[in-house]
Amino acid sequence: METKIEIGEPAVKSEVKTLSRKKANLKKILTYGAFVGPALLFFLVIQIIPFLMGIYYSFTSWNGVSSVVEWVGLENYIKIFKNDPKFFDSFIFTTKFMLASVIISNLLGFGLALLLNAALKSRNLLRTVFFIPNVIGGLLLGFIWQFIFVKGFAAIGNLTDLSVFKLPWLGDETTAFWGIVIVFAWQISGYMMVIYIAALQGVDQTLLEAAKIDGASSWTLLTKIIIPLILPAFTICFFLTISMAFKIFDLNISLTGGGPFNSTQSVAINIYQEAFQNNRYGLGTAKSILFFLVVAIFTTVQVMMTKKREVEA
Structure with missing residues (x-):
């Protein structure tokens, strides 16, 4: 004996609303990403990453030219x-x-x-x-x-x-x-x-x-x-x-x-x-x-x- 489940009209409307809301949120995220993304990327590359690298090099004896970087700790x-x-x-x-x-x-x-x-x-x-x-x-x-x-x-x-x-x-x-x-x-x-x-x-x-x-x-x-x-x-x-x-x-x-x-x-x-x-x-x-x-x-x-x-x- 097979049981048939019929999806009513309210359920369909709710599903459609959920999908449209997800699409709107995705569109908003993509829009924000398009405007903020490049600036954030440049900020990371130009500011944050060099800053973190600077913290690392402050614990080394690197001369700025040699490929050898010696860790010296707090020296x-x-x-x-x-x-x-x-x-x-x-x-x-x-x-x-x-x-x-x-x-x-x-x-x-x-x-x-x-x-x-x-x-x-x-x-x-x-x-x-x-x-x-x-x-x-x-x-x-x-x-x-x-x-x-x-x-x-x-x-x-x-x-x-x-x-x-x-x-x-x-x-x-x-x-x-x-x-x-x-x-x-x-x-x-x-x-x-x-x-x-x-x-x-x-x-x-x-x-x-x-x-x-x-x-x-x-x-x-x-x-x-x-x-x-x-x-x-x-x-x-x-x-x-x-x-x-x-x-x-x-x-x-x-x-x-x-x-x-x-x-x-x-x-x-x-x-x-x-x-x-x-x-x-x-x-x-x-x-x-x-x-x-x-x-x-x-x-x-x-x-x-x-x-x-x-x-x-």
Whole structure:
């Protein structure tokens, strides 16, 4: 005796809906994959895989050329902490440079944003002028300012007899430090200005008008209303300037080359010389891993602190 199972119309409709839903999900996955896949692939090949390889090479004595890669374990890291005072000197210089550059760059960028957010006829032209230095490459910019410090300032000093222009700007440890800070701030402040302007334009003008009617001064408007409302922009700008200042290389090497007497040598230059001039690729990679950890800690703490202020605001 055979039993016949008849599939009713509701069951067929349910099966059709399930199939169509699966097709829609598959189409969505393929669409996402088509757009995100290439970027993810390049990110893996250019960023993640070299980073993992760098971690591996930091435990070897590879010279960057030989096919022989000898595993040495923690020897490179021990050598850095015990026998490499120049690396820590470059860390101290880079940290001081970062602190000075972050403060000056953001003050300049925010000040220019406040100025150019006003109703000025030439504000669009001025925004372009202040942003242009960020477009110029660091090496080219460094050589331009090297000529200004060495030749231009000397000529102005001879004409005006002002002592500030007669200083050995790139020949002394103190003035060379501030020379690099000046050039870096001049290059990056225009970029920060654009971010701050975008944030200022998002501030609700009715709040400012109401505060003015209540008798609030310009300083009160700035500190009690404007700055708390644009704290996300400060978070972004601090993050960018901290990471850029820590990683300074091209500007540093074209202005001073780390001199005089390695007094302005950044961590990036120290790592470059260790890996590609001294042919100690394993040791240089170990330094870069330590450098990465320090920058990651600094930026993470900064973002957490400023994000906390955003929530409170």
